[in-house]
Amino acid sequence: MNLKRADTVLLIIRPDNTAQLWVDTAAVAMQILPKREIVAGAAVFEGDIADVTGMSFPLVDIGKEDRIVCLFREGWRFGLFFDFNPRGDLSIIGMQRDLGTLHRRMKYRDLYDVVADEAIFSRLIAAGWFPFVEILGPEFQMFASCCEAGFDLVDEEAKLVAKFGAARIERMFARWMARPHFADKEPLLRSALKSFSAGEAVPVIKIALTEIEGILNEAYRRVHGAGARIGTLLEFAVASAEQRAGHPDTLLFPTAFAQYLKTHTFANFDPEGTPGSAGSRHAVGHGAAAAESYTMVRALQALLTLDQLAFYT
Structure with missing residues (x-):
């Protein structure tokens, strides 16, 4: 000994x-x-x-x-x-x-350091990325390393999109259907995944981003008996993730995900200003997202955001 x-x-x-x-x-x-x-x-x-x-x-x-x-x-x-x-x-x-x-x-010290580093994490969010559960590990670490070094993410994003074939998409879908508030949306979500497999970004983004609030609202309704506005729903998602993991200091990063949702997925836009991005639910829902921003990368980010919520609620 x-x-x-x-x-x-x-x-x-x-x-x-x-x-x-x-x-x-x-x-x-x-x-x-x-x-x-x-x-x-x-x-x-x-x-x-x-x-x-x-x-x-x-x-x-x-x-x-x-x-x-x-x-x-x-x-x-x-x-x-x-x-x-x-x-x-x-x-x-x-x-x-x-x-x-x-x-x-x-x-997972390196991962915690990335989330705690405001400069790196803000660059990741600006590019639409988060340590989503599905890509935890080398896939996300590559994005973090590129952001830290100031490199372009285009090549790595294309590689990641290519890794989401039919089998991986089906595993995500099975995870969603295990949650009642996701299962209620089965036809819509199935349509989004079929579109992703066909390489059609527009329907994926239109469906996924506009269904996030509905899925959160249904999960909230099952617990509280009534719906709520998006601010309350985001707080509910964070609290649910902390309760499920038993601790706020978790690899689900609920507080950081709330920041991601507020500053990216539900980012405000000026309807009188420049066109918004297809990463923003508000811009997409109001038809104000630039056509060129409807990419397969944005489509994957929308699906990963939905997938993250399956672990939270």
Whole structure:
């Protein structure tokens, strides 16, 4: 046993001051929010993970009166969790959540840094991009790296659009249909996806952007019994994402997504000024978006925005 090379060190101190020390011998379980339906016994890859919500030690007996110290590494980063439990009422669920938060913040440190960097994140939003769940990983990281370096995104955007073939689109659609407020819109959403597969950006954008508010309103109505205006709906989406993940500090980035929706998807435009962009629901809905802005890139961004809401509500 060499502590210098250990990945996970877990110390359990019992009420009688005896202790158990586990050095890379305690099984670790991660609680995740998956991007797709996971069959029992199937392999789960990093690309299948939408969010990490908890970390636990399922084979270690931890009681409410115990004290805990856990040191673990993720790459070159180290996390330290401890609870000396002075009241003798250890929250097992709270411990698992906090361990998951530590793991998530270390493993996805680069992603958190991008969202926290106002200059890089504002450039991403201006281009219509966000760390959408569906493209988390190398696909989004490439956009972030290009924005950080000041490079044009055109080539990378074309590559990403090409990756959304029929199989990937169907996986997204299946995810949507699992949500009642999406399922009610099945004919419209199916039409949008067929148009995307056919390379027709205009109907995709016209359908997807104008249905976002309706889907949010239906989700809100199911909870509160009545509809609401868009400002309230955006607040509802953020609160729903935080509740679902169990923590506001999550890979769903609900607060940042609210910023994206307000400054991009629902961005205001001046009907007396220059034409708006097909990325704006208001410009599209009022027929004020420039014709040349109806691109397959904008169409994909509209679908990814809808897809993000499927994880939120």
